[in-house]
Amino acid sequence: MRKRLYLQIYLALVMALAVFALASSLVWWMAPRDRDEMFLAGMAELVGQAMPAADRPAEEQEAALARIASKFGADLTLLAADGSAVASVGPPIATPRLPPRGNGIVHAMGRGMLAVLALPDGRKVLADDSGGHGHRPFGALILFAVFAGLLALAALPVARRLTRRLERLRAGVDELGRGDLRARVGVEGRDEVADLARSFNSAAERIERLVHAQKDALATASHELRSPLARMRVAIELLGAETRPDVRARIASDIDELDELIGEILLTSRLDASPIVARREEVDLLALAAEEGARVGADVGGSAISVAGDARLLRRLVRNLFENARRYGGGSAIEAEIAAAADGCAVLYVSDRGPGIPAEERERVFEAFYRRAGTSEGEGGGVGLGLALVRRIAASHGGGVRALARDGGGTTIEVTIARA
Numbered sequence: 071m072r073k074r075l076y077l078q079i080y081l082a083l084v085m086a087l088a089v090f091a092l093a094s095s096l097v098w099w100m101a102p103r104d105r106d107e108m109f110l111a112g113m114a115e116l117v118g119q120a121m122p123a124a125d126r127p128a129e130e131q132e133a134a135l136a137r138i139a140s141k142f143g144a145d146l147t148l149l150a151a152d153g154s155a156v157a158s159v160g161p162p163i164a165t166p167r168l169p170p171r172g173n174g175i176v177h178a179m180g181r182g183m184l185a186v187l188a189l190p191d192g193r194k195v196l197a198d199d200s201g202g203h204g205h206r207p208f209g210a211l212i213l214f215a216v217f218a219g220l221l222a223l224a225a226l227p228v229a230r231r232l233t234r235r236l237e238r239l240r241a242g243v244d245e246l247g248r249g250d251l252r253a254r255v256g257v258e259g260r261d262e263v264a265d266l267a268r269s270f271n272s273a274a275e276r277i278e279r280l281v282h283a284q285k286d287a288l289a290t291a292s293h294e295l296r297s298p299l300a301r302m303r304v305a306i307e308l309l310g311a312e313t314r315p316d317v318r319a320r321i322a323s324d325i326d327e328l329d330e331l332i333g334e335i336l337l338t339s340r341l342d343a344s345p346i347v348a349r350r351e352e353v354d355l356l357a358l359a360a361e362e363g364a365r366v367g368a369d370v371g372g373s374a375i376s377v378a379g380d381a382r383l384l385r386r387l388v389r390n391l392f393e394n395a396r397r398y399g400g401g402s403a404i405e406a407e408i409a410a411a412a413d414g415c416a417v418l419y420v421s422d423r424g425p426g427i428p429a430e431e432r433e434r435v436f437e438a439f440y441r442r443a444g445t446s447e448g449e450g451g452g453v454g455l456g457l458a459l460v461r462r463i464a465a466s467h468g469g470g471v472r473a474l475a476r477d478g479g480g481t482t483i484e485v486t487i488a489r490a
Contacts, residue, residue, distance in 0.1 A: 110173035114187035132157035151192035163196045251278040290439045298324040334455040341462040362388045372408030375416045387463040390456040391420040399424035415486045423480040432473040436461040
């Protein structure tokens with residue numbers, strides 16, 4: 071049977087109240103009672119003056135004890151100096167463990183708290199104002215039980231209110247899991263549960279935004295796929311009877327562009343579905359960058375650092391960085407460097423001396439299908455998936471990527487990759 075959280079919280083609160091009550095009783099019991107001792111000493115002196123001498127007959131002492139008991143409405147027992155009972159008014163009080171300093175308050179089994187008055191001549195008077203039947207301790211116990219019950223009843227709605235908010239949060243999670251991306255929960259209070267509700271709402275908003283972005287990406291991909299296909303269709307119509315080499319070249323280029331686009335879309339979808347690569351092998355990042363750099367004439371240097379990852383994905387990452395620098399570098403030289411970061415990661419820098427990226431666009435260039443203003447796929451601008459794939463591949467290898475302004479002009483793309 072599943073334990074309800076609110077019952078656990080409720081029982082914990084009740085137990086805490088019980089422990090607090092017990093601790094308070096112990097503190098009260100062990101606390102110094104200087105004023106009580108002064109009061110008892112005064113009472114002992116007054117009772118000693120009202121009592122006959124110790125050598126007087128027991129009947130005379132009992133009569134005096136009865137007069138005193140009638141004034142206080144209490145059961146009294148007179149003890150001789152040797153501790154033997156001399157006289158009693160009411161049921162005799164069993165001799166308890168007497169306080170070492172004479173006067174004091176002691177606990178007697180069946181009677182509760184007793185006052186012990188040490189007379190000047192060595193005798194002691196035991197006083198019990200409960201009538202000898204333990205009414206006072208029993209009544210106090212009942213009063214404590216009633217008080218504890220009231221506290222327990224007051225604690226129940228507090229615990230229930232807390233867990234009811236958690237239940238509403240769980241219901242919101244269930245709605246989100248069923249596909250309702252607009253599911254949100256109300257934020258109540260200013261405690262950890264409210265923080266959890268805010269975190270859930272923030273996560274749900276991000277999920278909704280990501281799903282919408284994916285839908286937009288698919289719609290954009292459909293448009294991007296139509297463009298080269300349309301150009302191919304027009305080119306085929308223009309072929310006529312005689313095949314022109316230049317037209318054939320354009321068709322081949324469009325087919326290559328379409329094939330590249332489809333490949334990048336499929337890779338993007340695969341990385342989104344499985345953000346952590348399962349296949350890992352030791353890859354020499356410097357050697358890989360040198361091979362890809364030779365294709366575009368890039369100057370590659372730095373330290374020979376090996377990382378654990380998917381060689382094909384890392385090769386695509388490096389190739390996309392070089393292609394991006396070639397397209398947007400304005401024909402400037404491309405430079406790459408491999409270095410080790412202080413946290414143990416490998417860092418790849420790819421730099422150019424192009425016009426650079428404005429600060430407000432340095433994050434957006436890593437979004438899927440994003441193109442800077444004034445560029446298009448027909449002008450060598452690509453389809454906007456190159457750097458988006460770089461970010462996904464870096465993230466799948468425990469790293470990240472960012473665009474930096476290069477000293478003296480140009481852009482540097484910094485990619486970190488976890489070595490382990």
